[in-house]
Each structure stands twice: as structure tokens, then as C-alpha cells.
Amino acid sequence: MSKQSTINLKCPKCGLEHPVTIWESLETDVDAEFKDSVIDRSLFMAECPGCGEKTEIEQDFLYVHKERKWKIYYACTDESEKKILTELGESDVKDGYRIRVVSSKNELLEKIFILDAGLDDRIVELCKIYVLAAYQEEHPGCKIVELYFFTRDGGNCLQVIADGRPSGVVNLSEMLYSGMQRDYSGKLGYKGNRKYFIDRQWALDTMGVE
Ligand SMILES: [Zn+2]
Numbered sequence: 001m002s003k004q005s006t007i008n009l010k011c012p013k014c015g016l017e018h019p020v021t022i023w024e025s026l027e028t029d030v031d032a033e034f035k036d037s038v039i040d041r042s043l044f045m046a047e048c049p050g051c052g053e054k055t056e057i058e059q060d061f062l063y064v065h066k067e068r069k070w071k072i073y074y075a076c077t078d079e080s081e082k083k084i085l086t087e088l089g090e091s092d093v094k095d096g097y098r099i100r101v102v103s104s105k106n107e108l109l110e111k112i113f114i115l116d117a118g119l120d121d122r123i124v125e126l127c128k129i130y131v132l133a134a135y136q137e138e139h140p141g142c143k144i145v146e147l148y149f150f151t152r153d154g155g156n157c158l159q160v161i162a163d164g165r166p167s168g169v170v171n172l173s174e175m176l177y178s179g180m181q182r183d184y185s186g187k188l189g190y191k192g193n194r195k196y197f198i199d200r201q202w203a204l205d206t207m208g209v210e
Contacts, residue, residue, distance in 0.1 A: 002025055002027045002030065004023055005021075005024055005178065006019050006021055007022055007054065008020070012055060013048065013074065014048060014053065020057065023044075023061065025063070025064060025155060026038060026043070026062070028063065028064065028149075029066045029067050041105065044056055044057050061074040062074070062083070063113060065115060067148070068098045068115060070098070070111075070115050071098070072099075072111045072112065074103075076103075081103060084101060084167050088101075096159065099196050100121070101197055107148070109150070110118035117149075119149075120181070122198050122206075123184070124177075124200060125198055125203040126180045126203050127176050127180050128147045128178055144164070145167075147161075147163045148209060156171070161203055184206065190202075
């Protein structure tokens with residue numbers, strides 16, 4: 001079951017306090033009609049009834065796909081990340097759920113796209129190491145580059161965020177994906193207590209890059 005609660009929010013523009021419904025979790029198999037609101041982030045937006053100002057609510061969120069046995073926890077602060085990890089313990093792993101903890105909405109959406117595309121997020125993270133290296137070679141001026149997986153017209157893509165700004169889209173080729181799948185088959189273990197974090201650091205550890 002999806003879980004909602006109500007909080008009082010003070011509008012940052014006009015100061016009006018108004019009740020807002022917060023989605024603590026969404027079971028996407030059951031409440032499928034709300035999934036698009038996660039993707040376009042409107043599920044996390046509150047509109048002030050007084051002045052119409054829209055505010056993004058920073059909140060923890062759990063995305064569940066029961067049939068595919070995925071749980072993606074979005075922790076909006078370090079504090080809530082610790083709380084989630086403590087509560088998780090080992091129990092959910094035994095239910096056969098694939099569990100991920102992410103600390104940004106970009107990562108949350110990326111995981112949902114990967115889940116929907118039927119891909120393995122570990123392979124995607126490994127591919128991103130190569131794609132990022134190639135991008136940085138071609139764009140030596142960009143300091144901080146992030147890549148986020150998404151699908152467009154059925155194709156697998158990576159959104160490039162360079163120095164905080166969307167800076168284009170690159171294709172994630174099937175050849176690279178299947179090559180990684182082949183090369184790293186049997187080597188996709190989890191490292192220490194970071195087992196719920198499949199990210200760039202995980203990929204670097206797996207490749208043995210310091
Ligand atoms: Zn207002």
C-alpha cells in the first residue's frame with residue numbers, strides 16, 4: 001500500500017500556512033496512475049492555495065515495485081539516510097527485494113527508468129564510467145560531469161549534467177551494455193555496508209579503480 005500523510009507548509013512567497021499531502025511511499029503496481037507524477041516530479045510539488053506559488057517539498061520517499069521486487073529509498077538528508085539504513089537491517093534482502101538507497105531525485109528517477117527498461121543498474125553504472133571518460137576527453141573544460149540514465153522513444157540514453165547544467169544527451173549503446181554484462185558477469189558483488197548504493201563509487205570499486 002502506498003502511504004500518504006499531511007503536513008502544514010508555510011508558503012515561501014505569501015506566508016500562508018496550508019495543509020499539503022505528502023507521499024511517503026508509492027507502490028507503483030497498485031497506484032500506477034501516480035507514477036508519471038514521480039517522473040515529472042509533480043508528486044513532490046505543493047501549490048499554495050493563496051498565491052499559486054509552487055514549492056518543491058524535500059521529503060524522504062520510497063518507491064516500490066512489488067511484482068519486480070524493487071524498493072528505491074530516496075533519503076533527503078544524511079540523517080534520514082542513516083535512519084533508513086538502520087531500519088533496513090537485513091530483513092528486506094531476505095524477501096528477495098532489490099534495494100537501493102539514493103540521495104537525489106535525479107538518482108531516484110534514473111533508477112525508475114532503469115527498472116522500467118528491464119536493465120541492471122550495476123551494468124549501467126559500469127557503462128557510465130566509460131561514457132563519462134569519453135565525454136570528459138571531448139570536453140576538457142567541464143569539471144563536474146554527471147550522467148543519468150533515461151529512455152526516450154524506446155532508446156537508452158544518458159542525460160549529461162556538466163557543471164550543474166543539462167549539457168546534452170548521449171546514447172547508451174547496446175554494444176557497450178552487453179560488453180559490460182559479459183566482462184563483469186560473476187563480478188557484480190556488493191562492497192561492505194554500502195550494498196544498497198549502486199553508484200559511481202560502486203562502479204569504480206568493482207573495476208578496481210582507486
Ligand atoms: Zn502563497
